[in-house]
Amino acid sequence: MESVFEKFYENYHRDLYHFVFYMVKDKETCEDLVQEVYINVMKSYHSYKGESSEKTWLFSIARHITMDYFRKQKRKRKRIAEFFDWGKRGAFIRDENPLPEELTLRNEMIRNVYCYLDKCTPEQKSILILRYIQSFSIQETAAILNFSISKVKTTQHRGLKVLRKYIHLEQQKGGDT
Template sequence: MKESIFHRLYDTYHQDVFQFLIYLVKNRSVAEDLSHEVYVRVLKSYDRFEGKSSEKTWLFAIAKNVAIDYFRKSSVRSSRTFDAFDWETNQLVSPTKSPDALVELNDDMQELLLALEKCTGDQKMVIVMRYFQELSIAETAEILNWTEGKVKTTQHRAIKHLRELLTNDTVKEAKSHESK
């Protein structure tokens, strides 16, 4: 019984969960490892799944927690200090510069993903969930355990920040071309 549920969840959502993780960590092998960890947690905790949320949002909540754990661990490793990782205000800068998948993207998309690195963890998470994974505001709120209002506010601030970053980069780029 439990095994067939697991296989159904895996078959239905594996690609979405993997994409979500690769957008966050920007490294295919790390995303694969984290994806594996998501399903280990799913197996361990499915008995406690109460059906208060959809399986999809429950799975993404687990994936979000796995990603947060990864960033906390790599933050501790790189700084050699045990300061608390503040998810809301810290930027999620992936240890590797660019995933294999990034190379295949067009310039605008690459620019957007690089700008996303300069957003806070909360902003990056909301943008990835809403626009890359196409989750609704309600689903995003459920996964993050937030109100829909907080999702909307974070999304609004993220878009504003991204717009400023992308506009400034475009202006700088245009000026550097003029001076050549």
């Protein structure tokens, strides 16, 4: 068991951690989910048949676990939203999680992109992270997400469109003030 963990940790941990972190944007949650990914890997490694690369297999598990997390969060939020009427303002509320230290030194555009990633759907977000932050190819991204290549392209396009829209609004707001 330890050798499986060792192999995956040494080869892919850094990428795995980043994928999950940028999906959930909270270190504590990220650690819990990464742990869950490893548990799944170790429990099901015997059934891994080598049809995809180990990295693709690992990331498809990570993707399932983060999506599951978002589904649970969505249910929680929906219940909370029944008590609070956010109204139209809700759409423009930015991610209020504190910026990670590493982000504070980056330029405004990077900070905005980081914040508005949350306006994308989890699918769009996962594609943007895999494609641009982690430099996966379209084919690799399609294999991880079990999407067709054209779906990756469409969803990527839509995700970028969402970011463009909010960043444009932010720029207009900046221009107005």
